[in-house]
Amino acid sequence: MTRDAALFEFLCRMGDSTLVLGHRLSEWCGTAPALEEDIATANTALDLIGQTQMWLGLAAEVEGAGRSADDLAMRRDAWDFRNLLLVEQPNGDFGRTLMRSFLFDVWHRRMLERLTASSDPRVAAIAAKAVKEVAYHADRSAELVVALGDGTEESHRRMQDALDRLWPYTGEMTSDDEVDREMAEARIAPLPSELRPGWEEAVRATLTQATLTVPESAFAHRGGKNGARHSEHLGHMLTTMQWLQRAYPEATW
Amino acid sequence: MIPRPAPAPVPGSLADRPAHRAGPPPATEAEIWALLSRIPDPEIPVVSITDLGIVREVSLDGTDVHVAITPTYSGCPATSVIGMAVETALLDAGLTPRVTTRLDPPWTTDWLTEAAREKLRRYGIAPPAAKGPEACPHCGAATLTQVSRFGSTPCKAQWRCETCREPFDYFKCH
Numbered sequence: 001m002t003r004d005a006a007l008f009e010f011l012c013r014m015g016d017s018t019l020v021l022g023h024r025l026s027e028w029c030g031t032a033p034a035l036e037e038d039i040a041t042a043n044t045a046l047d048l049i050g051q052t053q054m055w056l057g058l059a060a061e062v063e064g065a066g067r068s069a070d071d072l073a074m075r076r077d078a079w080d081f082r083n084l085l086l087v088e089q090p091n092g093d094f095g096r097t098l099m100r101s102f103l104f105d106v107w108h109r110r111m112l113e114r115l116t117a118s119s120d121p122r123v124a125a126i127a128a129k130a131v132k133e134v135a136y137h138a139d140r141s142a143e144l145v146v147a148l149g150d151g152t153e154e155s156h157r158r159m160q161d162a163l164d165r166l167w168p169y170t171g172e173m174t175s176d177d178e179v180d181r182e183m184a185e186a187r188i189a190p191l192p193s194e195l196r197p198g199w200e201e202a203v204r205a206t207l208t209q210a211t212l213t214v215p216e217s218a219f220a221h222r223g224g225k226n227g228a229r230h231s232e233h234l235g236h237m238l239t240t241m242q243w244l245q246r247a248y249p250e251a252t253w
Numbered sequence: 254m255i256p257r258p259a260p261a262p263v264p265g266s267l268a269d270r271p272a273h274r275a276g277p278p279p280a281t282e283a284e285i286w287a288l289l290s291r292i293p294d295p296e297i298p299v300v301s302i303t304d305l306g307i308v309r310e311v312s313l314d315g316t317d318v319h320v321a322i323t324p325t326y327s328g329c330p331a332t333s334v335i336g337m338a339v340e341t342a343l344l345d346a347g348l349t350p351r352v353t354t355r356l357d358p359p360w361t362t363d364w365l366t367e368a369a370r371e372k373l374r375r376y377g378i379a380p381p382a383a384k385g386p387e388a389c390p391h392c393g394a395a396t397l398t399q400v401s402r403f404g405s406t407p408c409k410a411q412w413r414c415e416t417c418r419e420p421f422d423y424f425k426c427h
Contacts, residue, residue, distance in 0.1 A: 036401035036411065043403040050328025054356070125357035129327055132359060132427060140402050 006182035015055030016083035022048030085224035086169040099162035105138035149210025171220020278347030306364025326407035389414035
């Protein structure tokens with residue numbers, strides 16, 4: 001794999017993860033449990049979609065095949081997506097949505113902090129822009145995980161259920177493969193495994209404060225970031241997200 | 254099979270519009286800065302795009318002008334509207350504009366001018382400060398409570414004054 005091919009893969013991993021989570025969060029628009037949370041969730045989705053434009057815009061530029069960020073977002077099918085399995089999981093109840101954001105936000109913030117020192121100035125510039133927004137997402141999701149985990153009996157039960165369900169999807173965020181090793185060698189991105197100790201420490205600190213129990217199993221689902229085995233949920237999500245481009249190819253406005 | 258309706262036609266490009274030129278085109282970069290300082294932010298129209306500090310560069314070569322704009326928040330829908338407003342204003346002034354996006358260094362609320370902060374306050378939006386809003390923009394009291402970390406646009410949060418009991422927008426420190 002050439003360095004540019006690996007960089008394209010890496011940029012799709014970043015951009016597809018922000019795109020899929022951004023779309024998932026936007027599914028709450030107009031239906032979240034409180035007006036303030038509705039606005040907060042939609043605002044977070046907007047930040048993530050904005051970051052997607054930057055990541056996939058650079059991916060398209062690196063690929064040099066005449067595709068745009070929109071082409072990558074709207075005209076690929078599930079097997080070409082490189083997002084983490086965690087972010088394509090369905091929203092479930094609001095607790096599960098928040099837990100999914102929390103587990104991702106802690107990783108996302110740390111990844112972006114490291115990427116601000118990337119040897120590729122284009123990657124560093126996007127990371128420097130995005131990290132300010134993501135720091136805000138991470139603060140909010142952690143606050144709410146504590147509020148609901150250490151809340152009523154029912155909110156605690158829902159947050160624990162969410163954690164038990166989503167935990168097996170977290171291992172993929174900090175696993176390494178050929179693309180990651182190529183990026184690390186070029187000093188473009190850190191090895192994901194290097195992020196594990198800091199991620200786990202931060203996540204455990206918040207979950208302890210939230211009176212939640214971290215599952216013991218280290219089993220991890222894999223196959224999102226290399227596209228080998230997405231869960232069935234991604235395809236269903238894309239049929240909604242890409243409906244317009246599928247029904248009216250080449251539509252512009 | 255029922256034929257699908259054709260997609261709506263794409264409107265003509267900006268360059269096709271008739272220009273509204275009054276007098277000769279601006280001849281200096283300072284004149285272009287002055288022109289840009291009259292373009293309002295689409296969502297908070299009391300402040301201009303230069304008040305916000307998002308115009309990062311203006312360079313003029315004959316009638317070719319390059320303007321670099323940085324987004325406030327990466328997903329802010331106002332960004333593309335602003336780009337179009339800048340292009341339109343420069344075309345109308347008789348110039349050939351090229352508008353680019355510059356990400357680095359990332360926008361910060363430290364770039365808001367002092368005039369912008371005062372305009373926000375008068376408009377009912379508390380300007381950014383390191384530790385949250387300093388005073389209620391309505392009554393000036395300092396006992397304030399955060400309602401939500403987010404607000405009606407990406408750059409704002411919702412707060413409430415405990416003295417006058419009025420809700421208000423706070424321009425987040427970013």
